[in-house]
Structures are given as structure tokens and as C-alpha cells.
């Protein structure tokens with residue numbers, strides 16, 4: 001899993017690399033510039049375009065100068081460098097790169113006041129004014145300049161971070177920094193790129209390797225981690241020779257209601273395709289025909305208002321909530337499960353209406369069995385734990401609650417945050433907007449229940465499920481504008497196979 005670091009920690013990684021690799025600071029900057037240029041040329045191969053490179057006087061500006069030099073060398077002749085001269089101080093590597101650029105015929109224009117940057121003739125802008133050194137909100141000349149750059153409505157590529165964008169912590173609203181089309185950042189994504197508010201700062205981001213000491217970065221203390229394909233491949237256990245259905249656990253899905261039977265079918269289908277040995281769906285009588293017709297492999301446990309799960313110990317995992325409905329009977333059912341699962345130490349997955357029930361019964365939160373998994377989307381989360389103004393605050397609450405209640409909270413979004421009892425925030429990078437359709441969360445719940453039934457820990461079940469769910473969506477979206485929940489469910493097994501390589 002990749003560690004995600006703050007700007008201050010990344011600076012320490014720069015310093016460590018410079019001291020221990022060893023490599024001169026200016027050479028590290030050159031590597032960063034080369035990495036940026038490689039990605040930029042891939043995206044913008046037309047060397048005839050008019051490009052404006054805006055450089056501040058710190059190391060971000062130094063990167064900008066090195067990038068300009070390299071782009072000129074690569075044949076991008078219609079390039080102008082704008083030297084933003086609002087600060088007295090300049091970094092050493094900025095000075096070195098400026099001297100090198102002096103030796104070329106590159107056109108350099110000094111910007112002493114914001115009004116100097118108007119009516120420029122550029123197809124593209126490269127923003128290297130301020131990067132990860134940002135330590136206060138933009139104001140004065142910087143703010144004015146940034147506003148006039150944004151007003152030009154040009155395609156902007158930001159170097160490492162858009163000017164004015166805080167890499168971590170609450171993103172101030174309204175955002176007043178550079179609005180980039182893409183940010184090419186160095187070595188690690190900024191933590192804040194995973195928060196929805198960052199879309200105001202950059203529509204896209206990508207990471208360019210610059211040769212910082214990976215060992216140092218990986219050993220740095222952080223709460224934030226990013227799942228990589230390898231983490232999933234390592235966790236997935238191949239199916240064993242001589243195994244049988246009993247080897248892969250029995251999952252119970254308590255879901256569905258008269259008008260929301262589909263949710264139960266989708267969760268059960270996902271549970272099947274993710275490999276549980278046995279799946280039982282606890283659904284109302286009215287859904288039995290549908291279940292038998294659509295999912296003949298799934299067993300049924302008809303549910304009425306008096307239903308209590310007899311012998312819950314025979315299930316290795318129990319998921320409750322998709323399409324369930326909020327009623328006093330369902331509240332009692334959930335309450336009995338919570339009490340039972342504490343005794344049986346089985347994994348309980350709580351989703352959708354079961355979360356809504358808990359929102360009105362806050363006392364149940366404290367009674368949740370250790371390692372229960374909650375899978376709220378934003379609204380369900382705020383109903384449970386109170387309104388949040390920003391995603392940073394929401395994730396902080398999720399992190400604290402997961403630790404305090406010793407549970408796993410899967411806070412769903414474009415990038416889903418998996419908060420663990422150990423205080424980690426594990427970010428899932430897979431998934432896309434084609435998946436934004438009803439039923440997608442039901443599928444996730446089914447996959448989590450399936451992995452939990454197969455004996456994976458709650459944390460691993462959540463990690464595997466989120467990654468595989470998103471990856472299936474990504475693969476399907478290559479040829480579609482929308483991916484339906486049923487399509488995704490049917491893809492799960494193939495994704496797992498591809499990831500295990502067996």
C-alpha cells in the first residue's frame with residue numbers, strides 16, 4: 001500500500017533523498033522537470049502550440065524554468081516564460097535554472113503586477129507559480145493574478161500542485177486558486193486530490209515518479225494509504241484443490257422489501273460471484289419467486305415481521321440493509337443480530353436502511369460487535385454522525401469513529417475511504433462515474449459479505465471488495481457510458497481471477 005504524505009513530509013523525503021542517494025537538489029529538480037515534460041508531451045504532442053509557463057521564485061518556479069528549458073529542447077518553440085516577481089526571495093535552484101534559461105533564446109517576461117498578465121496569446125498554460133510550499137491562503141497580487149489567469153479559460157497544466165491548492169487539510173470554500181485541467185504531481189498524489197472539493201482545483205491528476213527515496217516515504221508515519229493492485233493480489237487466496245462449498249463460507253444477506261426486492265437480488269448476486277460457498281437471502285415472502293427465477297443458486301430464508309435469525313452462528317458473515325426498509329420489526333431484527341453477533345464473533349455488514357435504523361438508535365452504535373463493517377455513502381454517514389461541512393472533516397470523523405468503536409467504516413464516494421479500527425484511512429483508487437447508478441452500493445455490500453464469509457478479516461474484506469468493485473466498473477466502462485449494477489456483479493468473478501492470476 002502506498003503511504004500518502006503531507007507536504008512537510010514530502011519535503012523531508014526530498015531532503016533525505018538529496019542527502020542519502022546522494023543527488024544534488026538541482027538534479028532532483030531536473031528529474032522532476034523531465035518527468036513532467038514526458039507526461040506533458042504525451043498529452044500535448046503538438047509542438048507548435050503557444051505555451052505560457054508561469055514561474056514563481058521558489059522551487060516550484062524552478063521546476064517551471066527547467067520544464068521550459070526541456071520543452072524548448074524538445075521543439076516547443078512558441079513558448080514564453082512569465083517570471084512572477086511578487087516575492088523578494090528566490091530559491092537557489094530557481095536561480096540556477098534561470099541562468100541556464102538565459103543562455104537560450106527563450107522569451108522571458110517579468111510580471112511585477114497582476115495586470116501585466118492580460119490578453120496573453122497562449123493555447124496552454126503551465127502553472128509553476130506556487131506548489132507544495134503554499135503555507136497561507138492566496139491574497140493580494142497572487143490572488144489577483146490567479147483570478148485573471150482563471151478568467152482566460154485556458155487549458156492549464158499545474159506542476160506538482162495548482163497554485164493556491166492546499167495539499168492536505170480542509171480545502172477552503174470557495175476555492176480561489178488556479179483551476180487546472182490537469183496536475184502532474186511528483187512521486188505521490190496529494191492527499192486532497194482524493195477529496196471531491198479538489199475538482200475545483202484540478203479536473204485530473206496524475207503522478208510522475210521523480211526518484212525520491214521510496215523506502216523513506218514508505219516508512220514515514222501517516223494515517224493515509226492508497227490501495228495498489230499488488231495489495232489486492234497479495235491478499236486474495238486462490239481456491240484450493242479438494243475444496244468444497246463449505247470451504248468458502250456461508251453468507252446471509254438480509255435485504256429487500258416489496259418495492260425494493262432488486263437490492264436483495266443484486267447483493268446476493270454479488271455475493272455469489274465474489275465466491276462465497278453458500279449464500280442465503282433473507283427476503284420477504286413476496287420476493288421468493290423472483291429470487292428462485294433469477295438466482296437459483298441462492299437459498300431463501302423468508303422474512304416476516306416476527307423473523308429472528310435462528311442459529312446465526314452458522315453464517316460466517318451477515319449483511320443487513322439493502323432495500324430493507326425502516327420499520328420497528330427491522331429495528332428489532334437488527335438489534336437481535338447485534339446482540340447475537342457479539343456472542344458469535346461473526347462479521348456483520350451494515351448498509352443502507354440498517355444504517356438509517358442505527359441513525360435513529362444511536363445506542364446501537366456502542367453495541368456493535370468489534371470489526372463490524374459500516375458502508376455509508378455521504379448522506380447515510382452524516383445521518384449517523386452529524387452534518388459535515390467538508391469531506392476532510394467527514395473523513396476525520398470516520399477515522400475517529402472507526403477507532404473508537406473498533407469497527408471498519410467504508411465511506412463511499414468516487415474514491416472510497418476505508419477507515420480501520422487501527423486508525424488508518426485506506427483510499428480506494430478504482431471506480432468511475434459510469435458506476436453512478438442505483439444498486440451499485442448493494443453490489444459492494446454483497447462482495448464484502450462474500451469475502452468476510454470466506455474468512456478474510458473485516459479490513460481485508462473491505463479493501464478487496466472496494467478495489468474489485470471499482471476495477472470491474474473501470475473495465476466495463478472502457479466500452480460504456482454507464483455500467484449497471486447487474487453487469488458489474490457478473491464481472492466480479494472475472495476480476496478476481498485476473499487479480500489472482502490463477
Ligand SMILES: NC(=O)C1=CN([C@@H]2O[C@H](COP(=O)(O)OP(=O)(O)OC[C@H]3O[C@@H](n4cnc5c(N)ncnc54)[C@H](OP(=O)(O)O)[C@@H]3O)[C@@H](O)[C@H]2O)[C@@H](O)CC1
Nearest residue numbers: 014029032058059060130131132133134135136137138160
Ligand atoms: N528538491 C526539492 O525540494 C524539490 C522540490 N520540487 C518542487 O518544489 C516545490 C516546492 O517548492 P518550495 O518549497 O520552494 O515552495 P513553492 O511552492 O515554490 O513556494 C515558494 C514560497 O512561496 C511562499 N508562499 C507560500 N504560500 C504563499 C502564498 N499564499 N502567497 C505568497 N507566497 C507564498 C513561501 O515562502 P514564505 O512566504 O513562507 O517565505 C514558499 O516557500 C514543489 O511543489 C515541487 O514543484 C521538485 O522540484 C522536486 C524536488
Ligand SMILES: Nc1ncnc2c1ncn2[C@@H]1O[C@H](COP(=O)(O)OP(=O)(O)O)[C@@H](O)[C@H]1O
Nearest residue numbers: 377412413414431432433436438439440441442
Ligand atoms: N463516480 C463514481 N466513481 C466511483 N465509484 C462510484 C461512483 N459513483 C458511485 N460509485 C460507487 O458505487 C457505490 C454507490 O453506493 P450507494 O450510493 O450506496 O448506491 P446504492 O444505494 O444505489 O446501492 C459506491 O461503492 C461508490 O463508491
